Amino acid sequence: MLKVYGDYRSGNGYKVRLLLQVLGREHRWIAGDGLGGEPHRTNDLAGAEEPVVELECGSCLRGANAILNRLAAGSALLPRVPYLRTQVLQWQFFEQYSHEPNVALARFIQLYQGLPEARREEYAACKARGYKALKVMEQQLRRTPYLVGDDYSIADIALYAYTHVAHQGGFDLGAYPAICAWLQRVARHPRHIDMHD
Known part of the structure; x- marks a missing residue:
């Protein structure tokens, strides 16, 4: 096991x-x-x-x-078509370098540290960069239901993790309707589990 x-x-x-x-x-x-x-x-x-x-x-x-x-590997969550698999990797790199360092860090500073004065400037910078990352996702999700086309993949899992709790870092997703619809699609998967279950 x-x-x-x-x-x-x-x-x-x-x-x-x-x-x-x-x-x-x-x-x-x-x-x-x-x-x-x-x-x-x-x-x-x-x-x-x-x-x-x-x-x-x-x-x-x-x-x-x-x-x-x-x-x-070998499941429907990781495409077998090389081009699509490469797109999954591109989104995972995006998550690690553009999304997570900003969205997750802003969440950490606000939710777990209580937004201390000493980190407010850093927090504001994270928010600005985080919104840029969310805009990239919004543009893609206006074109396709999932990040790599029509099918749910590990690219969606990677980016769902911190996006669905972005509000805990002070992010307002109201201006991102395609992201909001995508969050609902991911959460409707029959085997979905909540972060805190």
Whole structure:
């Protein structure tokens, strides 16, 4: 059975948990504190970026998006057509470099730190860059129901994680109707699970 180490309430942990739920993949979650505490895990995983998946063979995978690609292989969530698969990767890189560092960090500063005075300038910069990332998503989702065309994929899982809680970072999604419709489509998947379930 797969073992997953980390905090499933964090956006990166939630990505993996949502994928496993959608795939119906049996696993054991070994929880840790995503706010800085060490998860309960074996010594060889200490210091690794959360979440960490330990495969049945004993090998370990680190990094949420790498894990999504490995676990979704062979499923409908990872397209077999090379061009579409490349688009999935493009959205995952976008999530890691343009979306998550801004949307997730603004959420962390506001929700978990209470928007301290010392971080207000950083928070404002995150919000400005985060809105730019949301605009890119909005433009794509006006053209297609999911980020990579007509089908739900791990690109959607990767970006859903922090987008659906963006309001907790002070983002107003009211001006992004295509994103709002997409969030509803993702949440209607029959095997969907909420971040805090």
